[in-house]
Amino acid sequence: MESVFKLFRGKSDVRTGSFFGIELEIEGVRIADTEDASFLRHSRVVEDHSLRGGIEIVTNPLPLKDVSEFAKAYEAWARERSPVITERCSTHIHVNAQDMTYEQLRSFLWLSVAVEGVLMEYCSDWRRNNTYCYLNHTTTNTVQWLRELLLRS
Numbered sequence: 001m002e003s004v005f006k007l008f009r010g011k012s013d014v015r016t017g018s019f020f021g022i023e024l025e026i027e028g029v030r031i032a033d034t035e036d037a038s039f040l041r042h043s044r045v046v047e048d049h050s051l052r053g054g055i056e057i058v059t060n061p062l063p064l065k066d067v068s069e070f071a072k073a074y075e076a077w078a079r080e081r082s083p084v085i086t087e088r089c090s091t092h093i094h095v096n097a098q099d100m101t102y103e104q105l106r107s108f109l110w111l112s113v114a115v116e117g118v119l120m121e122y123c124s125d126w127r128r129n130n131t132y133c134y135l136n137h138t139t140t141n142t143v144q145w146l147r148e149l150l151l152r153s
Contacts, residue, residue, distance in 0.1 A: 002080055002096045007076045009100060011121065018063065018095075018096065019061040019062060019063060019095075019096035020048065020059075020061070020062050020064065020094065020095055020096070021058070021060070021062070021091055021092075021093070021094035021096075022043075022057075022058075022059045022062070022066050022067070022070065022091070022094075023056055023057070023058050023059075023060055023090075023091065023092040023094070024056065024057040024074070024091055025042055025050075025051055025054060025055075025063075025088070025089045025090045025091070026051075026054055026055060026056075026057050026083035026084065026085060026089055027046055027051050027052055027053055027054035027056070027083065027084040027085070027086055027088065027089060028054065028082070028083050029055055029081050029083045030053070030055065031046075031047065031055055033044050033081055034055070034057070034077070037074075038076070038077070039057065039070055039074045039077060040070065041070075041071035041073070042059050042060055042062055042066055043057050043059040043060065043069040043070065043074075044057075045057050045058075046058060050085075050088060051086075051088050051089065054083075054084075054089070055073070059113070061096060068126060072088075079112075081149030082143070087127070087130070090133075091145040094106075106149070109146065109149065110117055113136050113137075113146065116135055116136055116137075117137075120135060127151070129151075150152055
């Protein structure tokens, strides 16, 4: 079976395996506060102008074993610096899907759509009702795109 990467891009140079990218948006700290942070081994820090006095920590594509190492290093740093998490902050997790087959990608997307509502129950009201992150079933273009992708045989 062809990989998703080859199917959609027509190339064969696939990054295989499970890789994850993490973006942590936090307030109350500056880039200078991270200069000695051990999590920098796996990431970089950038300004995020959507935040008020905050930064975004962006990891490299990480295998699962390095995700755990990054998380421990970030947690130790955060205990000392006490970053602030507000309604403007967010965490994004990116999952490498390049080496999935089309059927694996379809299954992954169906599962994510199926559990999205349940996962949102664990979020606060301001997260569920914000204007910058909509649920899949509430967005017209996303619904149409998913329908075309997932119902393709």
